[in-house]
Amino acid sequence: MRRLALVAALLALAALPLWAGGSFYVNIGSQILLYAVFALGINVLVGYAGLVSLGHAGLLGIAAYAAARLLNGGYGHLAAVAVALVLTLAAAALFAALALRGSGIGFVMITLAIGQIVWGVAYRWISITNGDNGISVSGRPSPLGLSLASPAHFYWATLAVFLVALGSIAILGASPFGASLRGTRDQPRRMAALGYHVWMIRFLAFLLSGFWSGVAGLLFLYYNQFVSPQGVALTASAEALLMVIAGGSGTLLGPVVGAALVVVMKNVASGYIERWNFLLGAIFVAIVVFMPEGLVPGAARLWRRATVAWTPRAAVAAPGGRPAP
Amino acid sequence: MLAVNSVTLGGLLFLLSAGFSLIFGLMRIPNLTHGSFFMLGGYFAASLIGWGVGFWPAALISGLLVAALGGAVERLVLRRLAGAELAQVLVTLGLSFMIADVCLTVWTGDPVRIDTPRGLAGVTALGSFRFPTYRLAISLVAVGFAVALWLLMDRTRLGAMIRAGVDDPDMARVAGIRVSRLFTIVFCLGAWLAGFAGVIGGPILSVYPGLDQEMLPLALVVVILGGSGSLLGSLVGSFVVGFLYNFGQAMFPELAYVVLFLPMLLVLVVRPQGLFGRPAAG
Numbered sequence: 184m185r186r187l188a189l190v191a192a193l194l195a196l197a198a199l200p201l202w203a204g205g206s207f208y209v210n211i212g213s214q215i216l217l218y219a220v221f222a223l224g225i226n227v228l229v230g231y232a233g234l235v236s237l238g239h240a241g242l243l244g245i246a247a248y249a250a251a252r253l254l255n256g257g258y259g260h261l262a263a264v265a266v267a268l269v270l271t272l273a274a275a276a277l278f279a280a281l282a283l284r285g286s287g288i289g290f291v292m293i294t295l296a297i298g299q300i301v302w303g304v305a306y307r308w309i310s311i312t313n314g315d316n317g318i319s320v321s322g323r324p325s326p327l328g329l330s331l332a333s334p335a336h337f338y339w340a341t342l343a344v345f346l347v348a349l350g351s352i353a354i355l356g357a358s359p360f361g362a363s364l365r366g367t368r369d370q371p372r373r374m375a376a377l378g379y380h381v382w383m384i385r386f387l388a389f390l391l392s393g394f395w396s397g398v399a400g401l402l403f404l405y406y407n408q409f410v411s412p413q414g415v416a417l418t419a420s421a422e423a424l425l426m427v428i429a430g431g432s433g434t435l436l437g438p439v440v441g442a443a444l445v446v447v448m449k450n451v452a453s454g455y456i457e458r459w460n461f462l463l464g465a466i467f468v469a470i471v472v473f474m475p476e477g478l479v480p481g482a483a484r485l486w487r488r489a490t491v492a493w494t495p496r497a498a499v500a501a502p503g504g505r506p507a508p
Numbered sequence: 509m510l511a512v513n514s515v516t517l518g519g520l521l522f523l524l525s526a527g528f529s530l531i532f533g534l535m536r537i538p539n540l541t542h543g544s545f546f547m548l549g550g551y552f553a554a555s556l557i558g559w560g561v562g563f564w565p566a567a568l569i570s571g572l573l574v575a576a577l578g579g580a581v582e583r584l585v586l587r588r589l590a591g592a593e594l595a596q597v598l599v600t601l602g603l604s605f606m607i608a609d610v611c612l613t614v615w616t617g618d619p620v621r622i623d624t625p626r627g628l629a630g631v632t633a634l635g636s637f638r639f640p641t642y643r644l645a646i647s648l649v650a651v652g653f654a655v656a657l658w659l660l661m662d663r664t665r666l667g668a669m670i671r672a673g674v675d676d677p678d679m680a681r682v683a684g685i686r687v688s689r690l691f692t693i694v695f696c697l698g699a700w701l702a703g704f705a706g707v708i709g710g711p712i713l714s715v716y717p718g719l720d721q722e723m724l725p726l727a728l729v730v731v732i733l734g735g736s737g738s739l740l741g742s743l744v745g746s747f748v749v750g751f752l753y754n755f756g757q758a759m760f761p762e763l764a765y766v767v768l769f770l771p772m773l774l775v776l777v778v779r780p781q782g783l784f785g786r787p788a789a790g
Contacts, residue, residue, distance in 0.1 A: 235594055235597075237601075281776055281777070284776045284777065287593070287594075288536065288537060288538065288593055288594070288597065291538070291597055292538050292728055292732065293732070293776065295725070295728065296725055296728050296729060296732065296769060296772060297769075299725040299765075299769075300765065300766055300769050303765030303766060304763075304765070304766060306765075307761075307762050307763070307764065307765050308762045308763060309762060310762065416721075417721055418605065421601055421602075421605070424598075428598070458609050458612065458613075460605045460606075460608060460609040461605065461606050461609035461610065463602075463605055464601075464602040464603060464604070464605030464606035464607075464609065465602070465606060466602075467598060467599070467601065467602030467605070468585070468599050468602040468603060468606070471589070471598045471599050471602065472585070472588060472595075472599065475592070475595055
């Protein structure tokens with residue numbers, strides 16, 4: 184049953200360009216998937232490691248800017264992508280070394296400050312980043328000879344990347360490393376007493392999360408064919424964090440649902456209201472105050488409550504039996 | 509000239525970050541709406557002055573309006589999330605976006621200038637140097653507030669209670685101090701200081717969208733440098749940041765923003781609790 188649903192979902196996703204009706208919707212699908220990759224990466228840190236970052240747009244930005252500079256410098260796509268990812272990993276290692284000096288709120292503050300540094304560089308270091316005007320790149324790559332210029336082709340490529348990200352993070356979550364990562368989130372002292380190197384586990388989680396942020400940055404660059412300081416700003420970090428928290432941090436599919444929610448809302452809202460930021464802030468406040476565990480676990484909880492309420496009393500109160508899960 | 513500008517910016521930053529630091533020290537949360545309070549203070553004063561109110565009354569009233577808003581935020585929103593520090597931080601972030609958007613709607617995207625108060629325009633000669641009078645005035649105001657805050661914290665009963673709350677909130681509660689009321693008082697005070705700073709900073713910086721996001725990291729840096737909950741830390745941190753910002757801008761214009769963060773990184777590596785902060789208990 185589960186497997187059937189999975190296959191059906193995959194088929195529906197893969198066939199989206201055929202049934203969505205128009206490249207506008209296909210592009211929204213690509214946006215959702217690229218932000219889902221970003222949110223999945225952040226969730227490794229926020230959800231599994233319990234370290235909330237407000238600077239991840241900086242990592243996304245480093246990948247996007249590095250690739251844009253290299254592409255405009257005449258390098259090929261493969262070289263640009265590889266160097267951008269290596270640079271992002273190096274930056275992530277540096278950020279992690281600094282941010283892991285603190286935990287909890289300290290970690291949030293340091294990542295926020297680092298994110299603002301990256302934004303400051305993108306905005307002010309005009310000779311490298313072209314300042315507020317941003318950098319455009321022309322052309323998307325053609326891996327294996329398939330051009331990604333059309334919305335549908337780009338969507339399929341993004342879907343492939345997304346599935347790799349989802350699969351690898353699912354495997355990670357179920358692995359011993361995932362278990363030890365959750366251990367450092369819930370009981371850091373006990374984990375240390377048990378002989379786990381808490382700092383190293385968190386550091387590796389930061390690197391992994393940085394890697395997927397970098398991948399998302401490359402998708403972002405190729406999707407928009409443009410990058411500017413706006414993509415690196417605190418708002419972008421907050422938006423991505425909202426996706427994770429809204430969907431449900433620490434769950435596998437939560438960030439994906441959150442990404443879909445935020446992207447759809449952003450696109451729908453922009454048709455009616457002039458600015459998105461007020462709504463973004465309001466949703467943020469509402470979710471934190473009323474549904475702190477996120478939509479996916481929150482909906483699951485409501486569903487459980489509903490099913491319990493609907494089952495006949497006798498079945499629920501059966502001796503030794505627990506309410507249906 | 510550069511030194512005067514640095515002292516002026518340092519003074520403004522002190523007003524901004526003293527409240528930020530107290531809130532952080534007491535409530536254990538960085539209040540991410542603090543930059544918005546600064547900006548709102550400036551906008552309120554600009555409107556009040558536009559309606560014919562004098563500069564200094566406008567500064568006081570704007571501060572009070574911002575303080576009232578801060579009190580409402582603390583009572584109505586943060587109070588509901590007591591104990592969930594992360595949720596509180598995220599709520600203040602969400603609120604800062606909302607405030608920024610409302611400001612953009614009300615005061616439009618164009619920078620709003622606040623005129624230098626009459627009597628303080630022009631320059632003053634001190635020895636062989638000539639300084640803009642208004643910048644000197646800001647420095648004096650900041651020094652005055654530093655002394656007043658120090659007296660408040662060090663010499664009054666309220667100050668003693670706040671210090672007790674910063675050091676050990678649970679113990680303070682047991683000793684009969686109503687810590688939750690302190691939260692409101694400190695939050696209002698911090699918001700007032702931020703709003704007031706936004707007004708007196710207006711003639712130098714003017715008020716524009718994005719000012720909030722520019723000031724907030726500065727306050728963060730000051731507090732990371734100086735240590736949370738420490739007045740002396742905010743004072744020293746503010747002037748360090750003020751000098752770095754101005755000299756950085758003169759020497760490496762494109763990298764001024766990065767130069768600003770270097771001492772913060774150094775402090776984090778060498779002394780994570782900040783120069784004047786105490787290591788976290790336990």
